[in-house]
Amino acid sequence: xxxxxxxxxxxxxxxxxxxxxxxxxxxxxxxxxxxxxxxxxxxxxxxxxxxxxxxxxxxxxxxxxxxxxxxxxxxxxxxxxxxxxxxxxxxxxxxxxxxxxxxxxxxxxxxxxxxxxxxxxxxxxxxxxxxxxxxxxxxxxxxxxxxxxxxxxxxxxxxxxxxxxxxxxxxxxxxxxxxxxxxxxxxxxxxxxxxxxxxxxxxxxxxxxxxxxxxxxxxxxxxxxxxxxxxxxxxxxxxxxxxxxxxxxxxxxxxxxxxxxxxxxxxxxxxxxxxxxxxxxxxxxxxxxxxxxxxxxxxxxxxxxxxxxxxxxxxxxxxxxxxxxxxxxxxxxxxxxxxxxxxxxxxxxxxxxxxxxxxxxxxxxxxxxxxxxxxxxxxxxxxxxxxxxxxxxxxxxxxxxxxxxxxxxxxxxxxxxxxxxxxxxxxxxxxxxxxxxxxxxxxxxxxxxxxxxxxxxxxxxxxxxxxxxxxxxxxxxxxxxxxxxxxxxxxxxxxxxxxxxxxxxxxxxxxxxxxxxxxxxxxxxxxxxxxxxxxxxxxxxxxxxxxxxxxxxxxxxxxxxxxxxxxxxxxxxxxxxxxxxxxxxxxxxxxxxxx
Amino acid sequence: xxxxxxxxxxxxxxxxxxxxxxxxxxxxxxxxxxxxxxxxxxxxxxxxxxxxxxxxxxxxxxxxxxxxxxxxxxxxxxxxxxxxxxxxxxxxxxxxxxxxxxxxxxxxxxxxxxxxxxxxxxxxxxxxxxxxxxxxxxxxxxxxxxxxxxxxxxxxxxxxxxxxxxxxxxxxxxxxxxxxxxxxxxxxxxxxxxxxxxxxxxxxxxxxxxxxxxxxxxxxxxxxxxxxxxxxxxxxxxxxxxxxxxxxxxxxxxxxx
Numbered sequence: 001x002x003x004x005x006x007x008x009x010x011x012x013x014x015x016x017x018x019x020x021x022x023x024x025x026x027x028x029x030x031x032x033x034x035x036x037x038x039x040x041x042x043x044x045x046x047x048x049x050x051x052x053x054x055x056x057x058x059x060x061x062x063x064x065x066x067x068x069x070x071x072x073x074x075x076x077x078x079x080x081x082x083x084x085x086x087x088x089x090x091x092x093x094x095x096x097x098x099x100x101x102x103x104x105x106x107x108x109x110x111x112x113x114x115x116x117x118x119x120x121x122x123x124x125x126x127x128x129x130x131x132x133x134x135x136x137x138x139x140x141x142x143x144x145x146x147x148x149x150x151x152x153x154x155x156x157x158x159x160x161x162x163x164x165x166x167x168x169x170x171x172x173x174x175x176x177x178x179x180x181x182x183x184x185x186x187x188x189x190x191x192x193x194x195x196x197x198x199x200x201x202x203x204x205x206x207x208x209x210x211x212x213x214x215x216x217x218x219x220x221x222x223x224x225x226x227x228x229x230x231x232x233x234x235x236x237x238x239x240x241x242x243x244x245x246x247x248x249x250x251x252x253x254x255x256x257x258x259x260x261x262x263x264x265x266x267x268x269x270x271x272x273x274x275x276x277x278x279x280x281x282x283x284x285x286x287x288x289x290x291x292x293x294x295x296x297x298x299x300x301x302x303x304x305x306x307x308x309x310x311x312x313x314x315x316x317x318x319x320x321x322x323x324x325x326x327x328x329x330x331x332x333x334x335x336x337x338x339x340x341x342x343x344x345x346x347x348x349x350x351x352x353x354x355x356x357x358x359x360x361x362x363x364x365x366x367x368x369x370x371x372x373x374x375x376x377x378x379x380x381x382x383x384x385x386x387x388x389x390x391x392x393x394x395x396x397x398x399x400x401x402x403x404x405x406x407x408x409x410x411x412x413x414x415x416x417x418x419x420x421x422x423x424x425x426x427x428x429x430x431x432x433x434x435x436x437x438x439x440x441x442x443x444x445x446x447x448x449x450x451x452x453x454x455x456x457x458x459x460x461x462x463x464x465x466x467x468x469x470x471x472x473x474x475x476x477x478x479x480x481x482x483x484x485x486x487x488x489x490x491x492x493x494x495x496x497x498x499x500x501x502x503x504x505x506x507x508x509x510x511x512x513x514x515x516x517x518x519x520x521x522x523x524x525x526x527x528x529x530x531x532x533x534x535x536x537x538x539x540x541x542x543x544x545x546x547x548x549x550x551x552x553x554x555x556x557x558x559x560x561x562x563x564x565x566x567x568x569x570x571x572x573x574x575x576x577x578x579x580x581x582x583x584x585x586x587x588x589x590x591x592x593x594x595x
Numbered sequence: 596x597x598x599x600x601x602x603x604x605x606x607x608x609x610x611x612x613x614x615x616x617x618x619x620x621x622x623x624x625x626x627x628x629x630x631x632x633x634x635x636x637x638x639x640x641x642x643x644x645x646x647x648x649x650x651x652x653x654x655x656x657x658x659x660x661x662x663x664x665x666x667x668x669x670x671x672x673x674x675x676x677x678x679x680x681x682x683x684x685x686x687x688x689x690x691x692x693x694x695x696x697x698x699x700x701x702x703x704x705x706x707x708x709x710x711x712x713x714x715x716x717x718x719x720x721x722x723x724x725x726x727x728x729x730x731x732x733x734x735x736x737x738x739x740x741x742x743x744x745x746x747x748x749x750x751x752x753x754x755x756x757x758x759x760x761x762x763x764x765x766x767x768x769x770x771x772x773x774x775x776x777x778x779x780x781x782x783x784x785x786x787x788x789x790x791x792x793x794x795x796x797x798x799x800x801x802x803x804x805x806x807x808x809x810x811x812x813x814x815x816x817x818x819x820x821x822x823x824x825x826x827x828x829x830x831x832x833x834x835x836x837x838x839x840x841x842x843x844x845x846x847x848x849x850x851x852x
Contacts, residue, residue: 039775050760050773057762344639344657484765488640493683496766497717524679527652528642564718
């Protein structure tokens with residue numbers, strides 16, 4: 001092991017900024033991060049061991065205790081639940097003789113849940129040692145069980161098990177018309193960088209991650225900072241449950257995404273770019289590296305790009321299971337080899353980002369669109385969409401519809417049209433923009449896809465009338481509690497309190513005042529949290545409570561109050577110590593139960 | 596002409612580069628806080644110092660003062676919400692004031708009194724946390740840690756060490772120490788370190804000193820935290836008698852401003 005750690009440190013030039021990448025490699029090889037590795041690494045990177053431990057404990061894919069030789073994770077996204085995930089996980093656990101959350105005695109296999117894997121259109125899905133396992137069913141689980149019990153290396157597993165589909169059902173302005181490799185850069189060099197920025201401005205392109213900040217304005221801010229070192233970051237940490245369009249863009253159109261990044265670098269004067277690729281998309285890593293190499297060979301990346309004197313290169317860094325790293329300043333912290341905790345703002349990344357230098361962070365789709373705009377001009381893009389939301393939006397559609405997958409719609413399209421196109425019927429409602437977005441009911445399908453109406457990062461989950469709203473909200477609320485970074489009090493404590501309070505109501509223990517308490521808690525988390533995660537963590541409750549108050553009310557008991565904790569459960573230790581289990585050793589939760 | 600912001604309708608001067616907290620403190624305006632300390636880089640995590648800046652919630656300890664800002668610090672809504680945030684800290688850990696050595700000298704307790712917090716409001720987590728009493732002079736009671744990171748910052752910025760760090764994610768956060776064994780006794784911590792004296796709760800304590808000053812004669816037994824905090828920052832000098840002598844003051848008017 002000592003040699004391997006030494007090798008990793010040297011390969012990463014003893015840079016602590018590469019800590020997360022180094023730890024990923026250690027986890028991948030030993031299926032945990034051993035204590036000795038931490039000690040050795042602390043010495044080699046000249047950082048305290050506490051820094052390493054805090055990184056390991058922050059990311060879901062890193063562990064201080066051994067996981068199985070085969071690390072199995074099953075996606076916990078609501079869409080996986082709708083496709084029978086619970087049943088399948090139970091079956092998997094039984095076949096493999098391993099508990100969910102545990103490691104089998106022989107150390108061969110571990111099984112656990114994980115946040116959305118970005119395979120909602122081909123779930124139920126899982127990961128084995130970071131590689132995707134889409135379309136799980138009992139037949140596939142039997143095959144996987146057999147392979148694991150035979151201890152077959154992953155390389156020898158049938159490729160079909162890992163095959164991820166693009167499922168592009170409706171290409172539009174961008175997806176229909178790919179640009180030639182280098183076309184955006186050639187056009188931009190010919191037109192001039194300032195003029196190209198003006199075209200992007202004219203296009204009205206706004207950030208596709210969901211927040212919708214004007215792209216040209218962000219690039220201009222980056223350009224105007226008085227610094228000689230700048231960075232371009234592509235945010236490919238597509239973690240919002242129900243979103244998977246960036247996975248498809250990177251799988252099939254990576255050239256155009258990289259070209260958008262290079263274009264941004266040429267405009268703002270950056271020499272270095274990063275793609276922060278979510279750990280769940282590990283399987284894309286080699287493919288993306290080879291595309292980068294192709295581009296270097298073609299003179300589209302590296303030194304003196306297209307003989308125009310532009311030096312720019314791109315490095316791909318992998319995440320390790322932390323939704324919060326989709327927040328741009330948390331992403332930068334993660335790139336610097338730290339826990340992904342959002343920074344205080346101001347300063348914004350565009351003035352002080354990676355290593356304190358001006359940094360433009362954009363979504364995969366934003367870079368993808370920017371390169372098309374550079375070729376086709378701003379007007380081409382601005383002619384489509386609404387006044388405030390120009391162009392098109394690429395959606396990831398999942399849930400109750402006949403054709404789940406990728407769709408591209410002009411902004412301004414009604415939800416009704418989208419539902420018709422994806423083959424949804426008997427619809428209860430749609431979750432737009434993922435758990436952090438909005439739940440709309442079937443009375444609102446005339447609303448439109450637009451920043452000024454329903455803004456979205458691309459997640460579009462359809463629910464039919466057989467679905468239970470509280471199950472959906474419960475799943476989303478648990479997700480946020482699990483993904484809260486823990487930095488600020490309202491989100492750290494609040495999301496866990498919210499999870500408990502909602503569970504109390506859903507499980508039928510709520511009484512008259514409990515919905516009021518629930519709402520009060522939501523407002524507190526929303527108004528006082530440090531970053532977007534906390535500020536939106538209560539959206540699932542708030543957007544459904546407003547629309548379906550009766551669903552919550554119907555769950556309440558007709559008593560004035562029931563304690564939030566289990567009175568009888570609290571006596572368990574005492575009963576064990578006293579070796580008693582008679583009626584007198586039990587307490588009823590409420591007086592009502594006594595009668 | 597110096598620049599000013601407005602806090603609760605009052606003009607407050609500030610210097611370029613100051614945060615709202617710094618400008619307020621210098622002018623004798625108290626904004627409740629726990630993770631903030633004037634000697635260290637602001638952190639912005641406890642969220643008690645949330646103020647409304649031109650209608651938007653911001654952490655006063657990290658948000659820069661800018662000419663013309665209209666800041667709301669003293670309103671019923673902010674007061675009620677700060678109280679709830681404090682209650683969150685109380686239920687997250689195990690804060691049993693009556694049996695705590697720090698009672699009366701504890702900033703968490705004093706802020707709770709200042710905000711007129713009379714109960715815990717939320718259900719308790721009853722977290723199962725441990726005590727590290729391995730060090731001959733200092734102990735950590737993890738039950739009382741609120742993750743303010745003041746010990747982390749003090750150790751790095753004042754003591755030139757790296758004894759403490761926050762590890763884990765979300766509700767599973769925990770304070771860890773820099774030793775291969777994970778125990779405080781194996782770190783280079785000394786009881787004279789600033790990091791030992793900075794804890795706003797009873798999480799880090801110096802052994803055998805817990806009751807040197809009797810309960811009833813401690814800092815916040817006789818003064819509200821706003822007075823103490825402002826005096827400590829040197830903004831509006833009030834009598835700075837050692838706490839054990841400061842018995843002539845009136846009974847604390849908990850919860851009244």
